[in-house]
């Protein structure tokens with residue numbers, strides 16, 4: 001069983017550095033994928049109301065035979081539920097579907113700036129945390145101006161910001177801002193949703209280390225200090241993606257991966273995305 005280190009958050013809690021993402025995994029498939037992941041040693045699951053698989057996720061956790069405090073559960077508030085009262089209702093609904101009375105981490109999924117509701121939404125998150133129904137609260141797809149507004153207009157600093165991040169989009173400025181404000185960086189689409197798996201430079205490093213392209217990319221995230229949540233529904237890939245704590249990328253390897261910085265996104269730009 002791989003020994004996944006924990007990342008300590010600014011509220012004193014700890015999140016496993018490598019977890020399991022379940023976007024685009026249907027509710028009737030997610031149970032088998034999560035069971036394979038838990039057997040392989042994952043202890044953190046990343047879902048969202050928008051993924052429409054919280055029910056299957058909660059069932060897999062309940063049937064895992066593991067104690068509740070052995071599994072770190074993250075879910076997210078979808079954009080159309082932003083606002084103080086609607087957030088509290090949406091959170092109740094997520095807990096109901098998950099079959100839990102507490103999540104470890106609750107995230108605002110996108111800032112959706114044109115809606116201009118994320119500050120009120122964050123105040124509802126502060127209440128949810130104060131009531132002990134979420135151990136930690138954080139955000140996703142927030143940029144520096146969005147984070148600064150929370151600092152200026154609310155009380156609790158997010159523990160974590162989950163953003164698109166991979167060697168094509170290394171987010172160096174945002175990571176530096178996070179470090180300055182003790183906000184953990186969590187990488188979504190850490191494999192660029194698969195787009196970087198056929199990259200020749202990555203393949204070269206995979207050959208050098210006798211590892212897969214996916215393992216090289218995930219090791220890169222680990223060495224940058226990112227929390228990372230690869231997704232797969234393929235059992236052998238699920239098992240392989242956590243086997244990244246038994247090798248090290250050297251300075252030359254990191255320079256090769258730094259050369260892949262194109263700024264290219266696989267997902268929407270948070271400044272424009274108001275879905």
Ligand SMILES: NC(=O)c1ccc[n+]([C@@H]2O[C@H](COP(=O)([O-])OP(=O)(O)OC[C@H]3O[C@@H](n4cnc5c(N)ncnc54)[C@H](OP(=O)(O)O)[C@@H]3O)[C@@H](O)[C@H]2O)c1
Nearest residue numbers: 021022023188189190191192193194214230231232233234
């Ligand atoms: N907060 C947000 O806005 C946001 C946005 C996107 C994603 N996320 C989170 O981040 C998680 C991960 O991102 P993602 O799902 O976009 O993409 P990803 O983890 O970067 O890549 C997943 C894709 O790569 C394939 N894959 C995984 N491991 C592989 C391996 N070892 N070899 C070859 N192919 C492999 C998967 O195929 P198979 O499944 O067919 O094996 C799938 O097509 C999501 O599941 C979700 O939890 C959050």
Ligand SMILES: O=C(O)C(=O)[C@@H](O)[C@H](O)[C@H](O)CO
Nearest residue numbers: 023024048050109267268275
């Ligand atoms: O996976 C997530 O967490 C997402 O938020 C994404 O699915 C976006 O909704 C999608 O990329 C919008 O096109």
